[in-house]
Amino acid sequence: MSRSCGRPNPIHKKFSLQPRRRSGRRSSRQWIRRTSVNTRCDRRLAPSLSVLPPVAQGESLAPKARILAIDDQAYFRNLIEGLLSDEGYQVQTTAHGPGMRELIERDGPFDLVLLDWVTPISEGLDLVSELREHWPEQEVIVLSGAGEIRRVVASMQQGAADYLLKPIDRESLLGSIAATLARREQRLGQARPVDENQACADRLSLLERALPLHGLSSAEDVGRSLLELLCSEARASEGELWLRESGEGGWRRSSARGAAAARLAPEGGPASVQALREDLEQGRTLLRKADENQEAVLFVPCMRDGELLAIARLAGAEGEGGPAFATGCIEACEKVSEIGALAIFKALQLAELRRQSFKDDVTGLPGRAFIEQVAQTELQKASRYGRALSYLAVVLDGLPERLPQGALQQIVHAMTRTLRTTDVLASENARRFWLLVTDTLPFGSVVLKRRLAQRLREVLEARSLEGSVAIGLSCYPADGDSVEALTQLASERADFERTSVARELGIHAGSPLAEIQARLLERARPMPPDFVAGAAELVIGELSCHGRDQSLLLLAPGAERSAFLEPLQALGEIETATEVFLACNGDTLPNGPRITPLALPPEVSLDTTWIVRFGEAPPYALVAGPPDAEGRRPVYHSSDPVLVEHVMFRLREEVGFGMGS
Incomplete structure (x- = not known):
């Protein structure tokens, strides 16, 4: 129907887009007009030609879809425009040639392209392929007056959604368009969550890379790490980051890398900032050309609560077959700068807390x-x-x-x-x-x-x-x-x-080893002859159980040499983080764990036995004097950590062995 007066459009009647109702059998021409080409040409091709069902009356899948009709005949373009406009579509038309591509570049992409195939088969295939390759979101329906099987198959292989023969009746055309748009909408709807998931994954990955910025406590450390991250995201080989000074709002270069690190920092701030200050203070990322070599330079502002805290200047970007500082790289830098600005803000707050x-x-x-x-x-x-x-x-x-x-x-x-x-x-x-x-x-x-x-x-x-x-x-x-x-x-x-018992005994950091020995033996109790040997075997045996403990173990056997050397020999060459020091007095070292020989000072009796363990392993100290007539020895032992520390460090100072190597 005409859009203006409601009477039948004479153009529709002239070109038989409205099928006339006749009794009896349809003619062969009507059959072509009312059926898809796959039925006309060969029923065996039906699975590969994707017959599209007509849309039920009143159904409107995409009432505002944008459609481009490409046809060299003006009357057919006018006819298509009028018909599809009546159905609520937004229609544009054009002929073949350069103007067609310019129109698509300017107004496209479209939801659907109706392409009249009037050129030779090779040129027509190239055109279908070009439309689908450069504008993949556009669906293509091929219209042709030729029903050759090879054209049908070739167009479908190049990505056409359907192939219709001229002359075309209204129901077949509208049904094909509606079904094609429905399939397009379904495809886009399925792809949209995938794109959204990918975008979320990319943002999460970016946040994980930027998260360590918030573990830094100084603005200088944040600036250094932020610049490294920005250069990585932008694929830039050169960069420098400037922090705003407190007070009058000056700038100081916090960090630089690449060629920028070899240059002296200019006074007053990064070059060209004064000219770009208004844009940077609005939080805009700027891509400019440097005067000296026309190299692309990217300025990335770091804003927090409307305040410009830092500026990153990046250069030397290498594009992979495309322009330097691609859009994706710039967007990643903008997101990183938001996270970095918060980290700088927190670091500046912490510095202020330190000062005030x-x-x-x-x-x-x-x-x-x-x-x-x-x-x-x-x-x-x-x-x-x-x-x-x-x-x-x-x-x-x-x-x-x-x-x-x-x-x-x-x-x-x-x-x-x-x-x-x-x-x-x-x-x-x-x-x-x-x-x-x-x-x-x-x-x-x-x-x-x-x-x-x-x-x-x-x-x-x-x-x-x-x-x-x-x-x-x-x-x-x-x-x-x-x-x-x-x-x-x-x-x-x-x-x-x-x-601590050390304070009770009057033992402190300045007490000499002989005095410590005397005061401990005053508190000693007589023990059976095998007590010291048992204690040595127990402490030495624990080396295999606490191999990862970083500790010091000092052994001075005195009269109990065999009781110490045999357990060490039995251990073999075990791997242990404990450093073992043995007062061997010229004896041959056992083939056990790594042992450092040493000699006790002359003030300490050679008959006195020492076992001292200090570090991550449980603290322990034992001192035993000479045996009495019955073979019992006076023994004092303790796990008091303060006493053990005093004994170990006094031994270290007087004997001269290393510690914690």
Whole structure:
């Protein structure tokens, strides 16, 4: 029907698009008009030619689909446009030639293309293939006046959805279009979740690559890692990242790589930033050409809450058969910059806390909340990179309520000059301090602990202050894997040190080995002749059970040489992380685990037996004097960790063996 007056369109009537109703049998011409070409040509081809069923009356699968009709005959283009427009489709028409491709490039892609095949078979196949290859989302229905089987098969093989013969009646054309669009919609609907899943997977992968940025505690570290990630995503061989300075808003280059690292950082910020400042402060990623070599340069801003925190300048990108800084690479850089901006913001906040917050007015040190926050970050880094970390609780006990003027400052100074710049010292109050030591093995932390205790005792003696020093040490990962666990254990060990048997016996870090031996033997009890041999066999045998414990084991057999050498010989060449030191006094070393020979100082009797184990294995110390007339030996042994530490370190200082190698 005509769109204007509702009367039959004379064009429709003239070209027989409305079939006339006649009684009796249909003519052969009507049969062609009302059937698909596969029925006309060969019924055996039906499975391969995809017969499309007509659409029921009133059904509208894609009422607003965009259709392009390509035909050299103007009257047929007008006829198709009128018919399909009446059905609610958006229709455009064109003839063959350059204008056809320009129209598709300008207004396409279309949902469906009706292609009139009037050219030779080779050219027609090329056209169908081109439409499907360059615009795969467009479906193609071929219209032709020739019903040759080879044309039908060839067009279907090139991707045509259907093949209809002219003249075409209204029902066949509309049915083919509706069914083709329905199949297209179904295909796109199935592909859409796959595309969405792939996009989610790509974003998740990107987030996983950017996640380590939030484990860094300084803006410089974040900037360095962020630049590496941006260069990787953009495939750029050169880059530099600039951080905004606090205060007047200047810029400083945080990190650089490639050719940029060899150049001096220009004053005032990255080149061309002033000209691009307005766009960058709006959070826009900019792709520009550098004047000197016309190389593509990408500027990536890092924005947080409307504030420009950093700018990355990337260059030297290598495109794989396409342009440098492809669209996908730029989008990935924009997402990375969002994550990086948050990491920089957190690092700047942490730096501000270090400068202003958590400060104790008396000591001038940050408080416990601050060191626990830093410890949380450092613990994540230690876990990720397999590093060591130690936590110390320093307790000053027995000091007067009011300290002399300057005494507390002198105490703090003694601690700070003992530490490295990477260590963190905090104050809970004027009597309890906390210390975080990073990238140091447990033995190194013990050495630091003893040096710190010695210097604090020197300050107390110099100021004539009555009091004592107790330091508790906990190490990651041996003693715990959380800040709470390490803090609690360090505090408990500091409290235990104040009640240790070493303090009761008057043994401290400065006590000589001969004095320690004498005081321990004063507390000794007579033991059966085989007690020392049994203890040695038990301790040496545990080397095979605790092979991964990083510990020190010192053995001085004295009069029990065979009781020590035989268990060592029985072990064979086992792999153990425990370092064994043997006071052999010229004896041949057994063929056992790796053993370091040493000689005891002359002040220590050669008849005295020592067994000392210190480190990750359970602490143990035994000293046995010469036997009496009945063969019994005076023995003192203990598992007090403070006493064992004093004995081991005094032996180390007087005998001179290494530790923790």
